[in-house]
Amino acid sequence: MIRVIPVLILAPTALLAECPPVQERSERHVELMEQVAQAPDEVTARLLTNELWEVWATAPDETAQEILQRGMERRASYDFKGAIEDFDALIDYCPHYAEGYNQRAFVNFIRQDYETALIDLDNALERTPDHIGAAVGRALALIQLGRNDEGQSALRAALKLNPWLPERNRLEPQQTGPETDL
Template identity: 45%
Template sequence: MRYATLITLTATSVAADCPEGQDYTAQIAALVAQMQVAPDERAARALSGQMWEIWLDAPDALAQGMLQEGVALLRMGDTNASRAALTELIDYCPEYAEGYNQRAFAAFLSGDFEGALIDLDRAIVL
């Protein structure tokens, strides 16, 4: 948890400094086109994995650490701590769609379906 505290303190002190993330529009479009003609499920899954690598690429190292913490907490089953960590990520990088997507998943797993839908709507807009 020392890492989580460091992220929290750092994010609080530089909240206005989240850079704009890389634009992956062309890469995602190319992967979608390839997926539409994928010869089998295995090939489609490989392309899906490439999409996830793009989506999970946060705008900077601080945001990446926050995302990884939130996802790790979710995998450990601590949806409340995960949501808190992902909320910090969203506060720091409000234009990073994957922060909302992951927080929506944590909300869904904790039974907060309304919260999940709100975050999913925001992720889709972004």
């Protein structure tokens, strides 16, 4: 028992810190989601979505923000191993923060590890169900995995959040008529 105490005293304070609770959807988040769903054109939707990315990429505290930023910088410089390490650390520190999962999914998607990306996208959407980036990423991962019907359904759900997504060109027409009722 005495040997454990010195280890705890010497532990860095960051390891002892806890991520603060993730804030529920802010009033601005709700407003932006409503506006992007009703956007009259692609340019307006893109501007609103850019502001949403600022909301999603605002971490619960300074420690989480630094880890997120470093991981995104590593990803941008193609240091995928380092980015994954950072996003793993972010998720360990802040397991209720959706963007940690979404960013790690993005790296795995780039690496064409769609199964792993899908797990993280589901985790991100569990925490922030209206996360447009995670929703469209999930749709694309399903399509890449050959689960086209699920992917098309997920893409339709994402387009309800933002009808101007660039990925809308991946949407296949739904079949209707007696042959689909069989």
